[in-house]
Amino acid sequence: MARSIEPPPLSTAPLAPGLYVVATPIGNLRDITLRALDVLAAADLVLAEDTRVTGKLLSAYGISARMERHDEHAAERARPKALSVLAEGGRVALVSDAGTPLISDPGYRLVREAAAAGYAVHPIPGASALLAGLSVAGLPSDRILFAGFPPPRSAARRTFFEEVAGVRATLVFFEGASRLGESLADMAAVFGPREAVVCRELTKLYETVVRAPLDQLAADPALAAPKGEIVVLVAPGREAEATADDADRALAEALSRLKPAEAAGEVARALGLPRRDLYRRALELKAEPARDEA
Incomplete structure (x- = not known):
């Protein structure tokens, strides 16, 4: 049973029509934001990944709301109801079991369809694992x-x-x-x-x-x-150090467009290798076709 928490006073400002994507706590119920409570209390419909989980959160703050299940199985059924509420100028709140909706949770199709239909979509930021x-x-x-x-x-x-x-x-x-x-x-x-x-x-x-x-x-x-x-x-992986073959391939391509000094500079920046060594190698590569012809 959820521990009752003394609810803060809710805002008396009217809530504008639209879809509200509301972040909820990932564990500690006190991580809910005051704005999230205002939205949940004023919403005409709350779409919840699991109505039992969201029901405990709402109960802890003394909020009652009309809820519809909105998970990967029920989203197709719940989405038309939500769009109907929006069409009538209503307010719909979308929540997941924990954290910010759409982060590995269903909901992006509703956001996309609501936005495509011209309804306002508002982020109500908060907790995120x-x-x-x-x-x-x-x-x-x-x-x-x-x-x-x-x-x-x-x-x-x-x-x-x-x-x-x-x-x-x-x-x-x-x-x-x-x-x-x-x-x-x-x-x-x-x-x-x-x-x-x-x-x-x-x-x-x-x-x-x-x-x-x-x-x-x-x-x-x-x-x-x-x-x-x-x-x-x-952590990010470390870039593999460029080999001599990597340098030769890059220099050969650069030499088809640039003078040796310019080619050496371009490859040095790209591969993080010394420009002086690359310039020397570029001169060698430039001379090799002439030796082959001789």
């Missing part, structure tokens, strides 16, 4: 790739990891607790011993954050099949 994990991971955050849930079977999962292995960004995955150990083993096999972070039960009582190379995380018995919600973050 993706951003919460990134904020505590201590990994580069200037460029990230959120890849969602990996496939459940190992062969497909490794293929999935191979597709993103070359991305120069911090990789973020959600994973089911029962598959965590197997998934970490596949990550270690594909990504190698990259630095990684496993976040479990963020914002909840048993919140844990474990940082280590992937091979160590995969061997940790505590991470084989823990309980709770999991976010895994993997």
Whole structure:
């Protein structure tokens, strides 16, 4: 049973018609925003991934609302009802079980159809497991790739990891607790011993954050099949150092367009190799056809 929380006073300002994409707590009920409470209280219809889960949240803040289930199975049925409410000038709130809707949750089709029909779509920001994990991971955050849930079977999962292995960004995955150990083993096999972070039960009582190379995380018995919600973050891979063959291929292409000095400069910038060495090699490559003809 949800613990009752003294609700703050709600806004008395009227809520404009439209679709509201409302973030809800990922664990701690006090992480709801005041604006989210205003929207949920004023909405004519709340679309919930699981009405039981959202019902507990609303009950904790003394809010009653008309709800419709909106998950991957019920979305086709619920979407026309939501669009009908919008057509009448109503307010519809879209929520997931936890966090920000559309982040590995259904809803983008509703947003797309509502926008295409000319209805306003408003973001109501708040909690997100993706951003919460990134904020505590201590990994580069200037460029990230959120890849969602990996496939459940190992062969497909490794293929999935191979597709993103070359991305120069911090990789973020959600994973089911029962598959965590197997998934970490596949990550270690594909990504190698990259630095990684496993976040479990963020914002909840048993919140844990474990940082280590992937091979160590995969061997940790505590991470084989823990309980709770999991976010895994993997550091970007290092670019492979360019080989002499790589340099020759790049120089040959550049020399077809540029003088040796210019070609050396272009390849130096592209491959991170010394310009002086590349210039010397460019002169050699330029002279080779003449030697071959002789």
